[in-house]
Amino acid sequence: MVVFVASQTGSMESMMRKVAFQIVVIVSLAAVAIARQAGPVAFEVASVKPNQSGQRAGNLRGEPGGRINATNMPLQQLVTFAFQVPPYLLAGAPPWIADERFDIVAKLEGNPPPPAPGSGPGPLNLAMQNLLADRFKLKFHRETREADMYALVLARPGGSPGPGLIPSKQDCSPQGVEARRASPPPGVFCGMQMGPGRIGLGGFPLSTFVNGLAAQVGRFVVDRTGLTGNWDFELKFTPEQPIGLPPGAELPPPDPNAASVFTALQEQLGLRLQATRGPVGFFVIDSIERPISD
Numbered sequence: 356m357v358v359f360v361a362s363q364t365g366s367m368e369s370m371m372r373k374v375a376f377q378i379v380v381i382v383s384l385a386a387v388a389i390a391r392q393a394g395p396v397a398f399e400v401a402s403v404k405p406n407q408s409g410q411r412a413g414n415l416r417g418e419p420g421g422r423i424n425a426t427n428m429p430l431q432q433l434v435t436f437a438f439q440v441p442p443y444l445l446a447g448a449p450p451w452i453a454d455e456r457f458d459i460v461a462k463l464e465g466n467p468p469p470p471a472p473g474s475g476p477g478p479l480n481l482a483m484q485n486l487l488a489d490r491f492k493l494k495f496h497r498e499t500r501e502a503d504m505y506a507l508v509l510a511r512p513g514g515s516p517g518p519g520l521i522p523s524k525q526d527c528s529p530q531g532v533e534a535r536r537a538s539p540p541p542g543v544f545c546g547m548q549m550g551p552g553r554i555g556l557g558g559f560p561l562s563t564f565v566n567g568l569a570a571q572v573g574r575f576v577v578d579r580t581g582l583t584g585n586w587d588f589e590l591k592f593t594p595e596q597p598i599g600l601p602p603g604a605e606l607p608p609p610d611p612n613a614a615s616v617f618t619a620l621q622e623q624l625g626l627r628l629q630a631t632r633g634p635v636g637f638f639v640i641d642s643i644e645r646p647i648s649d
Contacts (some may be wrong), residue, residue: 398423407456415428427458429452433487447639501632507626509582546558549570552593553591558585580626588623591613592614
């Protein structure tokens, strides 16, 4: 079973817009708990080589058997994968980590299952953290800084949600997800789905949505709507830079006639992004080195 797939066809700054991906809730917190109880997670074997092909396309793929393959991937993307931190929250990184690319083939002992989305780093993430420390001499710290951000608020203070923001009646508890797994109803899902020009939420709170929204606007987003409970909606918009799909992607291209994400939020969900400043947690790279290749 494929754990995750990310395809890159341009710079890291446009990575979040160029990747079509889908997040489906899988209730499997045990994998993360076991990995942490067992101590540091490291790859059983790992090969690291610079990629000097000059190609722009790259991919990062988890495979059955605890294997991971990174082909022509910038080191910056490997850091964001390992620590589950978006590029806009990285600080102190030397410019070369966004440009120089690497091929990594590695394997964990056993066949750990993937963690549930939002449950924290899984075994492959933790092992990649150790590989970055060992082979790239990565040293970092986390730091809270005052920074520009967006607050997600109601478009009209004291008003009601827009027509597309519907209180969810889905049972997205672990028991409910398991009960529907054998025969899932069409069009019903629990979690968040994202693609070019589209974000869907099913049976989850808006605090989950702001994480995907931040990826679209390139800035930290905090939920200040005051809306509680779980919600269902599909937000359609035009990315800032219209794009095609990465090779092999099955999702349709974004609608070129759709509104910007800022306008779509107001028209479809009755929400808006309000520019503000506040404390934001950054991942600060203290030092990192080019590796000695295998």
